[in-house]
Amino acid sequence: MIDVLARLRDEEWGPEAGAVMPLGATSMIHPANADEVASLARLARDTGFDHLSFRVILGRDHRMNFSTEQLASLRTQFAEIRRSVVSDSFQVFLPTRDLTDTGYVPSRHFTVCRASTHRAVVEVGSAPDRAAVVPCGRYRGEGYRSEGADGRRTLFGELDGRATLSGLHGTASSQRMLAEFPHRCGDCIDRSMNKVLEGISEYLVKSPGAQFHPFDTDGVSGDGAGA
Structure with missing residues (x-):
């Protein structure tokens, strides 16, 4: 296909x-x-x-x-x-980490999983004609399940064709799930992204008026201003 x-x-x-x-x-x-x-x-x-x-x-x-x-x-x-x-x-x-690497415990490296709020993994839901969203790529394959083995929800929710990413993450059930990450995760695939987002967040707390500019092809900020 x-x-x-x-x-x-x-x-x-x-x-x-x-x-x-x-x-x-x-x-x-x-x-x-x-x-x-x-x-x-x-x-x-x-x-x-x-x-x-x-x-x-x-x-x-x-x-x-x-x-x-x-x-x-x-x-x-x-x-x-x-x-x-x-x-x-x-x-x-190609992988840069050792092929026998088992990963790491994410809660030892960051306390908030910001990566899970900045994109969505959409896959088959509880029925072939339903789409579901899982928290991150770490949980691929759970889209068809409505509950985990412990009885807790494993999905952010099922899409109805009108849902947006911000709207989906803004629901009460999604907020409860987001609060559990990264503490409920035994390992993580998004350490790099979370460290980048954490750094941006910390910088904005220190300098609320900071502006972030894209870099040009030569790796130099477009006008040299901002962070």
């Missing part, structure tokens, strides 16, 4: 299609697919995706163990991907 979507997108937006509506895929790196990552990257490119992210499986209960041969194979394939698969029109994001 992605090849059809990519074709329709290209017909709609032409040369700017990739910038207007980028299509991305994610693949976890597991011992079972350790010899297939280069093939997966080529498949994603040839199918019509614009980028592919390889992720490490996190969680203390899901620690991965790779053989010496598998690690050597992965290093070789990563080099092959950089050399012959990546291009101006197709990017591959």
